[in-house]
Amino acid sequence: MPIAAPGVARYLVGTVIFSTVIAVALTAFGSHRHGFGQNFVYSQCIGLITYATIDLPRRMLWPESAPTFAHMVGLVAIAAPVGWFGGSFIASLLWGDRWSPGTMGLDAVLGFLALTAGAGLAGAFYFWTREQLMASERGAAEARLKVLQAQIEPHFLFNTLANLQALIDVDPRRAQEMLRHLDGYLRATLATTRAERGTLAEEFELLKSYLEILAIRMGSRLAFGLDLPPDLAGARLPPMLLQPLVENAIRHGLEPKIEGGMVRVSAREERDQLVLVVEDNGLGSGTSANPGTGLGVAHVTQRLAAVYGDAASMSTDGNDGGLRVTLRLPLEK
Amino acid sequence: MAPRALIAEDEPLLAASLKAALASAWPGLEVIAIAPNGNEALRLIEAERPDVAFLDIRMPGMTGLEVAAELADRLDEGAEVPRLVFVTAYDEFALKAFDLAAVDYLLKPVSPERLARTVERLKESLASKAPADQLAQLVGKLQSVIGAQPPASGEPLRIIRAAVGTNVRMVPVEEVCYFQAADKYTSVVTRDSELLIRTPLKELLGQLPPERFRQIHRGTIVNLAEVAQATRDESGRLSVRLKHRKEALPVSRVFAELFRPQ
Numbered sequence: 001m002p003i004a005a006p007g008v009a010r011y012l013v014g015t016v017i018f019s020t021v022i023a024v025a026l027t028a029f030g031s032h033r034h035g036f037g038q039n040f041v042y043s044q045c046i047g048l049i050t051y052a053t054i055d056l057p058r059r060m061l062w063p064e065s066a067p068t069f070a071h072m073v074g075l076v077a078i079a080a081p082v083g084w085f086g087g088s089f090i091a092s093l094l095w096g097d098r099w100s101p102g103t104m105g106l107d108a109v110l111g112f113l114a115l116t117a118g119a120g121l122a123g124a125f126y127f128w129t130r131e132q133l134m135a136s137e138r139g140a141a142e143a144r145l146k147v148l149q150a151q152i153e154p155h156f157l158f159n160t161l162a163n164l165q166a167l168i169d170v171d172p173r174r175a176q177e178m179l180r181h182l183d184g185y186l187r188a189t190l191a192t193t194r195a196e197r198g199t200l201a202e203e204f205e206l207l208k209s210y211l212e213i214l215a216i217r218m219g220s221r222l223a224f225g226l227d228l229p230p231d232l233a234g235a236r237l238p239p240m241l242l243q244p245l246v247e248n249a250i251r252h253g254l255e256p257k258i259e260g261g262m263v264r265v266s267a268r269e270e271r272d273q274l275v276l277v278v279e280d281n282g283l284g285s286g287t288s289a290n291p292g293t294g295l296g297v298a299h300v301t302q303r304l305a306a307v308y309g310d311a312a313s314m315s316t317d318g319n320d321g322g323l324r325v326t327l328r329l330p331l332e333k
Numbered sequence: 334m335a336p337r338a339l340i341a342e343d344e345p346l347l348a349a350s351l352k353a354a355l356a357s358a359w360p361g362l363e364v365i366a367i368a369p370n371g372n373e374a375l376r377l378i379e380a381e382r383p384d385v386a387f388l389d390i391r392m393p394g395m396t397g398l399e400v401a402a403e404l405a406d407r408l409d410e411g412a413e414v415p416r417l418v419f420v421t422a423y424d425e426f427a428l429k430a431f432d433l434a435a436v437d438y439l440l441k442p443v444s445p446e447r448l449a450r451t452v453e454r455l456k457e458s459l460a461s462k463a464p465a466d467q468l469a470q471l472v473g474k475l476q477s478v479i480g481a482q483p484p485a486s487g488e489p490l491r492i493i494r495a496a497v498g499t500n501v502r503m504v505p506v507e508e509v510c511y512f513q514a515a516d517k518y519t520s521v522v523t524r525d526s527e528l529l530i531r532t533p534l535k536e537l538l539g540q541l542p543p544e545r546f547r548q549i550h551r552g553t554i555v556n557l558a559e560v561a562q563a564t565r566d567e568s569g570r571l572s573v574r575l576k577h578r579k580e581a582l583p584v585s586r587v588f589a590e591l592f593r594p595q
Contacts, residue, residue, distance in 0.1 A: 155391065158422035159344065162441035166350030219345040221393075255343075258370045258393045 011055060011127060012048075018123050019047030022115070038095055045091035050083025050120045072124050080117035088112075152189060153247070163217050178216050185209040189240065197332075198239035200267055200274075204228045207246055207265055214250055221260025222250075232267050235274055236332040238307050244300055245278040245325050253282020253322055261322065274331040281322040297325070304329065336459060338385040340367045341374035341400065342420065343392045347441065351387060351420070354443060359452045371395025375403055378415060385455055386415040387439070390424050397421075399551060401471060405586045406570070416458050417471065418451055490540040493521055495528035502528060507545070510559040510578050512537055514552035524577040547591055549573065549584045563592035 023043035027036040054075050058067060067075070085101070092099035101109055160182055167175035188206040204226055211224045242265060249263045263280040297316075304312040304327070312329040338355065342348040348367045355362055365381055368374035372394040378386055388397035395403070397419055404414050419438040436458050437451040493504040504523060513520040514534040521528045538548055549555050561576045563584065571584040571592065584592065 154423035158441055159347070162350075162422060162443070163344065163346050165442040166346040169353070170349070217344050217346065221343075255391075256393050258372065260393075 007127075007131075008055075011051060014127065015047050015051040015123065016044065018119065019043040022047070022119055038097075041095050042088055042091040045094070046083050046087030046116055047119070049087040049090070050079045050116055051123070053079035053082045053086075054120060054124055067128075069125075069128070072128055073121065076117060076120045076124055080113055080120050083120065084113050084116040087116075152186070156247075159217060160213055167216075174216065178213060181209040181212045185213065189243075191239075195239050197236045199233065200228060200235040200237060201233040203237065203239065203242055204265070204267075206240070207242060210243065210246065211263070218255070218260060222254060223262040225262070225264040225266075227264070227266035229267065229269075232269060232274070234333055235267070237274065237329065238303055241300060241303065241327070242276060242278060245297065245327075248297060248325075249278055249280035249282060249323065253280040253284070257282050269331060270328075272331050273328050276327040276329075277324060279322065279324040281320045284318060284321055284323055300327075335361050335363050336384040336455075337363050337365045337381070338387065339374065339377055339381065339383040339415070340364060340387045341371065341392060341397065342367065342387070342389045343369050345369075347389075351443065354445060354448050355452075358445065358448045359455075362452075369393075371397065371400045375400050378404065379407075382413055383415050384459060385418065385436075387418045387420050390419055390421040395551075402551070402585055402587045405471065416455055418455070489542055490537070493528075493530060495521055495530050497528060504528065506541060507556070507558070509556055510575055511556060511582060512546075512554040522578065547588070549582060549588045549591065551585060553582055555582060557591075 020040065020043065023036060023039040026039045026043070027034070030039070058072075058075060061067065062071075088101065089099050091097075160178070164175055164178055164182070167178060185206060188202070188209065208226055211222075211226070215222050215224060246263060246265060254261045254263060261281040263278070263282075266277050268275050268277075297314075301314055304314060308329055312327070314325065314327050316323060316325045318324070340348050340351055340355075342351065348369075352364050352367065355364060362385070365383055366377045368377050370393040374386070374388065374392070374397075375395060377383075378400075388400055390397040401417055404417075407414070416436045418436055420441060420443070421438065422441045437454050439447060439451060490506055493506060493509065495502045495504060504521060508523050510522050510524060512534060513522060515529070517531075518529045519532055519534055519537065521530055534548075534552065534554060538546075538554060541554065545558060546554050546556055555573065555575075559575050559577065561574045563571060563573045564581070565571050571586075571589050572581040573584060573592065574581050
């Protein structure tokens with residue numbers, strides 16, 4: 001198990017390098033006048049056994065997560081004497097010495113134990129912080145991926161591809177048009193998952209691509225309107241803020257409704273606030289047959305709170321049987 | 334006689350494309366109708382009795398799965414049921430369940446090679462003349478898909494607040510005998526009253542304690558503690574009688590498992 005475990009090769013190399021450094025330091029500054037070769041063999045043996053005594057129990061006790069720092073110190077406290085006694089015994093066999101820690105004097109033994117513990121602690125701490133860092137980076141990457149997956153919903157993607165396939169044969173020009181919208185939508189989605197702020201014009205462009213695709217797919221069942229006053233085109237907001245709300249209107253309001261209906265997105269300025277409204281005349285809240293209600297809206301609420309704190313708000317109300325979502329946020333031009 | 338097929342698909346381009354693909358993959362097949370939603374699909378299947386039905390899973394109105402469940406109910410009356418092929422863009426969960434039970438399923442975009450294989454299977458199935466067994470098997474699979482309770486969302490519901498004129502009646506859930514979907518409303522039926530609320534049945538299902546409240550039909554959630562007995566009538570249809578109400582409530586085949594003797 002430990003050989004196949006992740007990171008073992010890296011840790012072994014790290015241990016060998018670290019032990020070599022100690023061997024060099026001992027040769028240069030140590031009170032025992034041993035040659036580098038002997039110091040090197042002892043150092044490696046002690047280092048490797050200390051490493052094994054730290055890492056084996058660590059992997060068994062905490063197979064998934066990292067141990068706490070206190071646990072790490074505890075492991076090192078056990079591993080240092082095991083590593084020093086065990087390592088120096090093996091090294092003495094290799095080097096042809098007589099293993100006699102008893103003749104070394106208590107000070108020397110304690111000194112070497114302290115050195116082993118110090119080195120073990122330093123090494124363990126180094127790799128421990130590195131792992132923490134890597135785990136948090138991995139977490140951040142996973143979070144980004146989740147956002148992306150939520151935005152490019154598989155049903156949307158595959159149904160759109162199926163429509164493209166259908167159009168290519170019967171109406172290549174509309175197929176090209178649809179492909180252009182899909183391209184625009186995917187590019188905007190990928191770009192905006194990284195950016196902190198976009199403009200309202202960009203947001204509406206993205207919505208237009210998205211809704212044009214759905215209008216082709218749903219045919220006469222979908223009508224849409226986008227109303228962006230020119231002087232608000234440059235207003236800044238977190239990217240893809242409205243998209244989940246429009247997707248909700250389609251997925252839960254209009255797609256499951258037999259007659260279909262209309263979705264409208266509009267922006268206006270109201271006392272230094274940017275007011276954004278997404279309204280539909282679909283099935284209204286909670287009646288959806290399609291799973292996943294509420295996730296998109298919760299996501300928008302979280303983002304508003306994270307970016308604007310109390311300065312922004314979101315409200316929903318019934319609208320002609322459908323749903324109207326109103327966002328108010330500070331106007332940034 | 335040439336075999337007849339129905340296509341249920343809400344996206345017009347996809348319906349037309351499947352029809353065209355079938356025309357070249359199976360020239361002998363006659364596509365008699367295209368249904369733009371689940372309700373229409375069910376109506377057309379009953380009226381036209383096609384041999385084969387291609388059902389999109391996600392459709393407005395009833396989903397493809399719900400159409401299949403309704404069809405399964407009619408089996409008991411000796412009705413003929415078409416061979417079902419499910420069509421979907423992406424439903425990992427449902428597809429796994431159908432792997433064995435439906436004649437076949439198709440993933441969108443549909444490839445000609447894949448469709449040719451489906452056609453082969455359909456021809457074999459039509460020659461073997463045993464759709465009833467197949468649908469009965471499908472019912473078992475459907476239980477795990479639509480019979481499954483949706484995951485609980487948020488706080489469990491303890492009190493139903495129903496508007497009565499200008500007042501609001503507070504009804505503890507355990508006093509409810511059953512919930513019945515009624516157009517845009519849900520009817521809340523207690524021992525001695527019937528109230529209307531706006532919360533749809535599907536949403537209620539996620540909020541009610543599952544050990545007590547179970548869906549027994551597309552439009553009905555029953556309080557199991559209020560059920561006196563389950564009865565099968567001469568045509569094989571299952572229904573439940575309640576302890577404190579006179580009416581009997583029909584049970585869908587997909588939910589019949591709930592009332593199997595231990």
